[in-house]
Amino acid sequence: MEPAALPTALQLAASGDTGLSLEKRAALGASLLLLQRDYRFERVWFWGCIQGVRGTYYIAQGLGPDLAAPRSRLYSLNCVEWSLLPPATVEMVEQAALLKGLFQGDPSFEYEYAEVNAEDDERFLEDGKELTIKEENRLVATIEQIDRAVGIIPRRAFMKTPLGSVHENRNFEGLSLTEAKKLSSYFHFTEPVNLKNKTLLEKADLDPSTDFLDSLEHDVPQGSWTVQFEKGGTVVVLRSLLWLGLTFYHVPMTKQYGYIYCGTGFIHLAHVQHFLRY
Amino acid sequence: EERKEAGRAPPADKQARRAARAAAEWSGAPAQREWERQRQQVQKPSLCPVNRPRELQQFHRLSLKASLPTAEANSRPAPSGNGCPGNGCRFTSVASEAEGLLGRLAMAEHGPYLPHEPGYGLYQPGYGLFDDQTPDPDHRMLACQNAKAYLLQSSLTSGLNLYDHLVNVLTKILDERPANPVDIFENISKDVKAAQFQKKMDTLRDEHEILPSFESAEIRRNLFFKSDAGDEEREEELGEIPLPNVMETAFYFEQGGIGLSRDETYLIFLALKKLVSVQPIQTCRFWGRILGREKNYIIAEVQFREGEEEEETEEEEVIDEGDKRMDEVEDEDEEKEKNEPPKSTYKPPPVIPKEENGTGANKHVYFVCNEPGEPWVKLPPVTPAQIVCARKIKKFFTGRLDAPIVSFPPFPGNEANYLRAQIARISAGTHVSPLGYYRFSEEEGDEDEEGGGGRDDYEENPDFEPLSAFEMVESLSTWVHHVPSILKQGRCVWFNPLQKTEEEEGEEEEEEKDEVPDELQQETGPPLLTPLSEDEGIQNIPAWTVSLSTRLIPQYAVAILRSNRWPGAYAFACGTKFGNIYFGWGHKYSLGNHTPALPPPVQPEYPNGPEIREAADPTVEEELAFKAAQEQKALEGMEGEEEEEEEEFEEDEEEEEEDD
Numbered sequence: 001m002e003p004a005a006l007p008t009a010l011q012l013a014a015s016g017d018t019g020l021s022l023e024k025r026a027a028l029g030a031s032l033l034l035l036q037r038d039y040r041f042e043r044v045w046f047w048g049c050i051q052g053v054r055g056t057y058y059i060a061q062g063l064g065p066d067l068a069a070p071r072s073r074l075y076s077l078n079c080v081e082w083s084l085l086p087p088a089t090v091e092m093v094e095q096a097a098l099l100k101g102l103f104q105g106d107p108s109f110e111y112e113y114a115e116v117n118a119e120d121d122e123r124f125l126e127d128g129k130e131l132t133i134k135e136e137n138r139l140v141a142t143i144e145q146i147d148r149a150v151g152i153i154p155r156r157a158f159m160k161t162p163l164g165s166v167h168e169n170r171n172f173e174g175l176s177l178t179e180a181k182k183l184s185s186y187f188h189f190t191e192p193v194n195l196k197n198k199t200l201l202e203k204a205d206l207d208p209s210t211d212f213l214d215s216l217e218h219d220v221p222q223g224s225w226t227v228q229f230e231k232g233g234t235v236v237v238l239r240s241l242l243w244l245g246l247t248f249y250h251v252p253m254t255k256q257y258g259y260i261y262c263g264t265g266f267i268h269l270a271h272v273q274h275f276l277r278y
Numbered sequence: 279e280e281r282k283e284a285g286r287a288p289p290a291d292k293q294a295r296r297a298a299r300a301a302a303e304w305s306g307a308p309a310q311r312e313w314e315r316q317r318q319q320v321q322k323p324s325l326c327p328v329n330r331p332r333e334l335q336q337f338h339r340l341s342l343k344a345s346l347p348t349a350e351a352n353s354r355p356a357p358s359g360n361g362c363p364g365n366g367c368r369f370t371s372v373a374s375e376a377e378g379l380l381g382r383l384a385m386a387e388h389g390p391y392l393p394h395e396p397g398y399g400l401y402q403p404g405y406g407l408f409d410d411q412t413p414d415p416d417h418r419m420l421a422c423q424n425a426k427a428y429l430l431q432s433s434l435t436s437g438l439n440l441y442d443h444l445v446n447v448l449t450k451i452l453d454e455r456p457a458n459p460v461d462i463f464e465n466i467s468k469d470v471k472a473a474q475f476q477k478k479m480d481t482l483r484d485e486h487e488i489l490p491s492f493e494s495a496e497i498r499r500n501l502f503f504k505s506d507a508g509d510e511e512r513e514e515e516l517g518e519i520p521l522p523n524v525m526e527t528a529f530y531f532e533q534g535g536i537g538l539s540r541d542e543t544y545l546i547f548l549a550l551k552k553l554v555s556v557q558p559i560q561t562c563r564f565w566g567r568i569l570g571r572e573k574n575y576i577i578a579e580v581q582f583r584e585g586e587e588e589e590e591t592e593e594e595e596v597i598d599e600g601d602k603r604m605d606e607v608e609d610e611d612e613e614k615e616k617n618e619p620p621k622s623t624y625k626p627p628p629v630i631p632k633e634e635n636g637t638g639a640n641k642h643v644y645f646v647c648n649e650p651g652e653p654w655v656k657l658p659p660v661t662p663a664q665i666v667c668a669r670k671i672k673k674f675f676t677g678r679l680d681a682p683i684v685s686f687p688p689f690p691g692n693e694a695n696y697l698r699a700q701i702a703r704i705s706a707g708t709h710v711s712p713l714g715y716y717r718f719s720e721e722e723g724d725e726d727e728e729g730g731g732g733r734d735d736y737e738e739n740p741d742f743e744p745l746s747a748f749e750m751v752e753s754l755s756t757w758v759h760h761v762p763s764i765l766k767q768g769r770c771v772w773f774n775p776l777q778k779t780e781e782e783e784g785e786e787e788e789e790e791k792d793e794v795p796d797e798l799q800q801e802t803g804p805p806l807l808t809p810l811s812e813d814e815g816i817q818n819i820p821a822w823t824v825s826l827s828t829r830l831i832p833q834y835a836v837a838i839l840r841s842n843r844w845p846g847a848y849a850f851a852c853g854t855k856f857g858n859i860y861f862g863w864g865h866k867y868s869l870g871n872h873t874p875a876l877p878p879p880v881q882p883e884y885p886n887g888p889e890i891r892e893a894a895d896p897t898v899e900e901e902l903a904f905k906a907a908q909e910q911k912a913l914e915g916m917e918g919e920e921e922e923e924e925e926e927f928e929e930d931e932e933e934e935e936e937d938d
Contacts, residue, residue, distance in 0.1 A: 011539035017846055017861045021535035023828045053819050053842065078829075100869055102819050102842065171465045177489060226571045231542070232498055232649070233491030239569065241674060244863060264845065 006046060009258050012235045013249040018262045019049055019056055027079040032060060035074065035082055047073070048245075048261035050142065052105030059143060066165035067158060073143055075107070083107075085136065088144035095133050096141035102264055109135040142265040148190045149267070150240045152248050154257050155185040156210045169210065174253040180236040183225060186248070187213035194218055243267055438474065446470045497651035501548040520559045521551055527564070527857040530850045533827040534838035536861065538567070545650035550578055553645060553654045558583045565644065565701070566846075566860030573648040573677025577701060577860075580643050630773050632661040638762065638770035639665065639702045646697065648677060655679060657698040662768025663690050668699035670875050672865055687875055700864045702764065707866075708847035709761040709858045710810060710839065712750060714742050716760050718807070736760060736806065744854050750837035751824045754810040757839060757849070763803040770803075816843065816869055843867055 006028060010018060020028075028046060036044045041062035050057045058079050062072045074082040099111055110132040159169040179185045192214045198206075216225055216238075224242045229235065240246040245263020250256065395417065429441035447470050451459050459466065524547040531537040538546075546564060554562055557580070565579040633640045639662075645654040671685040675693060683689040683696050691699075716736040750756050762770040804812065813821035821843050827836040841847040846862020884890075896904070 011541075017536055017848065019535045019840075021533055021827050023533075023830065024535065051823075051840075053823060101817060171462060223571075226569075228573065229491070230574075232494035233489065241571070 005256065005258065008256070009249065009260070012231070012251065012256075013237065013247045013258070013260055018260070019051060020058075020262075024058070024079040028058075031076075031080050031082065035060060035062065039072065039084075041072070045258075046260070047143070047147075048263075050103055050139065050261075050265045051263065052103035055105030057103070057105075057107075057139060065167075067168070068160075068164075068166040073140070075139060077105075077107075085140050085143075088140045092137045092141040093145060096138040096145075099133065099138060103139070104135055107134075107136045107139070111135070111138070139265075145267070146243055146246065146261055146265070148188075150243050150246045150259075150261075151189045152186045152216065152238065152259060153189050153213075154250055155179075155187055155215070157257065158189075158213075159209050160212045161209075172255060174255055174257075175236075175250065177252050180250060180252045181227060181229075183216040183219075183227065186216045186238065187211075188216065189213065241268070436471075438471070443467070443470065494649065494651075497649065498545060501545060501552065501651050519554065520562050521554050522561075522563055524550060524564050526855070527859075530836050530852050530855065530857065531848065531859060533836045534825070534848070534850060535827075536838070536848045536850075536859065538861075542650070546576060549576070549647065549650040549652075549654070553578060553580070556654075557645075560584070564859070565705075566862075568675060568697070568700075568860070568862065568864045570675035570677035575646045575648065575675065575677070575697065576650060578645045578654065579705075580645055581641070582643060630662040630767055630769065632659055633769050633771065639706070639764055639768075641761075642705075644698060644701055646679070655694075657694055657701070660695070660698045660702045661690070662773075664695050664699045665702060665764055665768035666766075668696060668703065672868075672874075675864060685874070686877065697864070703866070704844050704847060704860055704864070706761050706764045706770075708841045708844050708849070708860070709759065710757045710849050711760045711856050711858075712742075712744065712851045713756045713758050713809065714739055715856065716758075716807065742854065744851075747826060747835040747837040747852060748832060750851050751826050754813075754820075754822055754824065757810040757822075757851075758807045759804075759810070760807060762806050765803050810839075813843075816867065 006025065010020065010025070032044045032046060035041065039062055042065050043063050045061045045063065047059040047061045049059065055077050058076045060074045060076070060082060062074065063069075070087060072087075073085045075085055076082045111134075112132055154172075154175050156169055157172045158166050160166050175185050190213075192212065194214045195212070219225065221242075224240060226239045226241060228237050228239070230237050234251065236250050236252060238248040238250075243261070243263070244266070246259060246261045248257070248259035426441065429444075430439050432439040447463075447467050450466060450470055456462065456466075524543060528537050528540070528543045532540075537543060550562060550564060553559070559580050560583045561581045563579045565577040568575045568577065640659040643659075644657045646657060647654050667685075667687055667689045670687055671683070671689060673683055673685060673696065675697060679692070679694040679697070681693040683691065683693060689696060715738065717739040719737045745756055764770055765772055767773065810822055815821045819842050821841065823840045823842060825838050825840070826832065827838055828834070836850050836852040839849040839851075843866060844860075844862070845865075845867050847858070847860050849858045850856060
C-alpha cells in the first residue's frame with residue numbers, strides 16, 4: 001500500500017498484530033519516500049513484514065510506470081536502511097520450499113541443506129559440495145510466492161493499455177457494496193492462469209482492458225478467503241486462510257485499497273480442506 | 279442548457295484558435311486539416327452559422343428535433359449581438375464556441391459529395407484553393423445546415439441527439455479541464471449520458487437504500503449513551519470500578535505495534551463498561567480478539583464477585599441426578615427380561631469431571647461478542663474432554679457460537695465449547711507476568727494435599743520492584759507464567775479417575791473382580807510461577823521472542839514479548855505495568871502441516887488363537903498314508919518281540935480301532 005496512506009491503511013487493515021510499532025511507522029513514512037527518490041521508482045508500496053525468531057524483515061516494493069513489470073523488492077530490519085533483494089528465480093523457490101521452520105531474522109544465516117532432507121541429498125551432492133540456502137534467497141522466494149498467490153487488487157483498479165502495459169485506472173471509483181462482497185470482484189495481480197480456460201460466453205462479458213487477470217472466485221482450495229465487513233460495515237477486509245497474515249482492505253465507493261502481509265511466511269497447505277470445510 | 283445561458287466571459291481569441299485547431303485535428307486527413315486552417319483565415323464570417331440570426335431561424339425550422347424549444351432560439355441573442363468581426367470569430371459563450379466547432383467539424387465530414395456541387399474540388403488532394411470557382415456560400419451554408427440537422431436528429435431509443443450530447447461533453451471537458459482528456463473521452467461521454475437520466479420526474483420514488491452499515495452504526499452509537507440513574511448510584515458506592523484502563527494497556531501495546539486502531543479499542547472499552555454494568559463482576563480484562571471466517575470474536579476475561587455466580591451449577595447437578603435415576607430404572611427392567619442379548623463388556627473410559635468454577639482451567643469466565651456494541655454472550659465452562667479433543671483438531675472459527683464442529687475425533691460440543699477450550703489453552707500457555715509481580719499467598723496445608731497441585735493462589739506482590747525494560751528483554755527468566763498449565767488429562771489439578779465414590783462402589787462390586795484396574799500415574803505439570811526460560815521451544819525455535827519497542831529511546835522503551843508457540847499472543851511490561859493480549863486465529867503453531875488423527879483400526883470380533891483356527895480336513899490319500907504308517911509300526915512291533923505280541927496286537931487293535 002502507498003506510504004502516504006499507511007496510517008489510515010494500518011487502521012483499516014489491522015488484524016491486531018502487524019508488529020509495526022509507532023516508531024517504525026514514523027520511520028517508514030520518511031524512508032519510503034527517500035527510497036522512491038534514490039531508486040527512481042514511480043511508486044513505492046509497503047508490502048509488509050515477515051516475522052523471524054530473532055528479528056523481523058520489513059519489505060517494500062518499488063514499481064515503475066508499468067505495473068506489470070517485475071517489481072524490485074527491498075528489505076530492512078529497522079525500517080530505516082533498506083537493501084535491495086535479488087530477483088526471484090525458479091531455483092530459489094524450489095529450494096526454499098524444502099525449508100521448514102520460522103525465519104531466523106538474520107539475512108546472512110545459511111540453512112544447511114543436510115538438515116533438511118536426506119533423500120534429496122544424493123541429488124545435490126553430485127556437485128561435491130553441500131548446498132546451503134541463504135536466508136536472503138529464502139526471503140525472496142517467500143515474497144514471490146506470496147505475491148503470486150495472494151496479491152490482490154479490486155476489479156477495474158488497473159487497466160491494460162493496447163500496448164500491453166498496465167496502468168492505474170483513473171476512472172476507478174471503488175467497488176459498490178454488493179460488488180465488494182463477491183469474490184469475483186477481486187483479481188490476483190499476477191500472470192493469469194485461468195483466463196484462457198473460460199468459456200466463450202464468459203469471455204464475451206469481460207472487458208479486455210480491465211478483466212485481464214484471474215479473479216478469486218475459482219481459487220483452490222475453495223473457501224481460502226474470508227470476506228468480512230469491519231468497522232461497522234464500512235471497510236471490506238479480505239483475509240487469506242492459506243497464507244495466514246495476508247490482509248486486504250478496501251473502502252467501498254472510494255479509491256482506497258491495499259494489502260499487507262504480516263506473518264511468518266508460511267502456507268498452510270495440506271489438509272486445508274480438512275479444516276476449511278465448515 | 280442553463281449553463282450556456284450563464285453568460286460567461288468572452289473567451290480569448292487564442293482559445294478559440296486553439297480549440298479550432300483541436301477540432302481540425304479531429305477531422306483527421308492532413309489535407310483537410312490544412313484546408314480548415316486556410317478556410318479559417320480566409321472565410322471566417324461565413325463559417326459561423328449560429329451567429330447569423332436569419333440563418334439561425336431557418337436552421338431551426340429545418341431541424342427535425344421537434345422538442346427543441348423555440349425559446350431557445352430567442353434566448354441566444356448574445357452571440358449574435360457581437361457580430362462577427364473580420365479577424366476572427368468571437369464567441370461569447372463556451373457553448374456557442376462548442377457549437378461553432380461542431381459546425382466546422384460537420385462541414386468537414388458532410389460537405390459537397392458530387393462533382394457538380396460547388397466546393398467539391400476543395401476536398402480533393404492537389405486542388406488548391408483558387409483552382410476551382412469560389413464555392414457559393416449559400417451552398418456551403420446548406421451543407422452545413424444539413425450536417426447540423428443530421429446531428430440534431432434524436433435517437434429513437436434514448437431520445438438524445440448527438441449534437442447536444444457532444445455539446446455537453448465538450449462543455450464538461452472545458453469546465454473541468456482534466457489532464458489528457460482524450461484518454462478518458464469515452465468515460466466522460468458515458469458519465470454525461472448517465473447524468474442525463476438522474477432527474478426523473480417519475481411519480482415513483484426510489485426507496486432509500488438501508489445499508490447494513492447503518493444498523494451497525496446504530497449499535498455502536500448506543501454504546502455512547504450513558505446508562506440510567508440506577509447505575510449511577512452503584513458507581514457512587516463503589517470507589518473502584520472493576521473496569522481496567524483498556525486505553526492505557528492499548529497504548530503500551532501500540533508502542534509495540536500490536537492492537538487494533540484506537541477508535542476500535544475505544545469502542546471495545548465502552549462495550550466492556552456495558553458488560554460491567556450488567557453483570558456482577560469483580561475483575562474484568564480485555565483478553566483479545568480471535569478472527570473467524572464470517573465474523574470475529576472479541577473476548578473479555580472476567581471474574582465474578584464471590585457468591586454471585588450463575589445458577590448453572592445447580593441445573594447441571596439436577597440433570598445428573600435425573601440421569602442416575604433413569605439408569606436405575608433401566609437396570610431393573612433389564613434384569614426382568616432375560617431374553618436380552620448379552621451386555622457388552624465395553625466400559626467407556628471414566629469421564630473426568632470438569633474443574634469447579636473458579637479454579638484451574640475454569641478460573642475465569644469469558645464473555646464474547648462479534649462486534650463492540652452487541653450483547654455479550656457467556657461461554658460455558660470447559661471440560662477436560664473438550665481440551666483433550668481440542669488438542670487434536672484444528673478448525674477455523676466461523677464466528678457463530680452455535681456452529682457445529684465436525685471433526686475427527688468428534689468434538690464434544692459446538693463452536694462455543696471449542697472457543698472456550700482454545701481460550702483456556704492459550705491462557706495457560708501464554709499468560710505471563712514480570713518476575714515478582716505475583717507471589718504465592720502464604721497459606722498452610724497446601725503442600726500436604728495429594729495430587730500435589732502445588733500452590734494455586736497467588737496475589738499481587740506489594741513489594742514489587744520493576745526491572746528496567748532492558749533487563750526484561752535480556753533474558754527470559756524475568757518473566758513467569760501466572761496461569762497454571764493444563765495437564766494431559768485436560769485439567770490443571772490431576773484427578774484420579776480410579777477413586778470410586780461411595781455411590782458407585784455398590785454397583786461395581788461385581789465388575790471389579792473381572793477387571794484389573796490399571797494404575798494411572800499421577801500427572802504433574804510445571805508449577806505455578808515458573809520462568810519462561812524453562813519453556814520448551816519447537817525444534818530450533820525458542821518459545822518466545824523478546825524485543826524492545828524502541829532502541830532509540832531506551833529510557834521509555836516497553837519490553838514486548840511474542841509467543842512462537844501460539845502466534846498472536848503478546849505480552850508487554852513497562853515499569854510496574856504489564857499486560858497480555860491475543861490477536862490471532864486461535865491455533866497453535868505447528869511445524870509441518872496439520873495431519874488429522876486417523877480412525878482407529880477395525881476392532882476384531884474375537885480373539886484369534888489356534889483353538890479356533892480352521893484346519894483343512896485330511897484328504898483320502900493322507901488318511902491312507904497315515905493308516906499305512908500305523909500298520910507298518912504295528913508290524914515292526916510284532917516282529918520285534920513275541921512276548922508282547924498279544925499285548926501289542928491288542929494295542930494295535932486298539933490303535934486301529936481308534937484310527938477308525
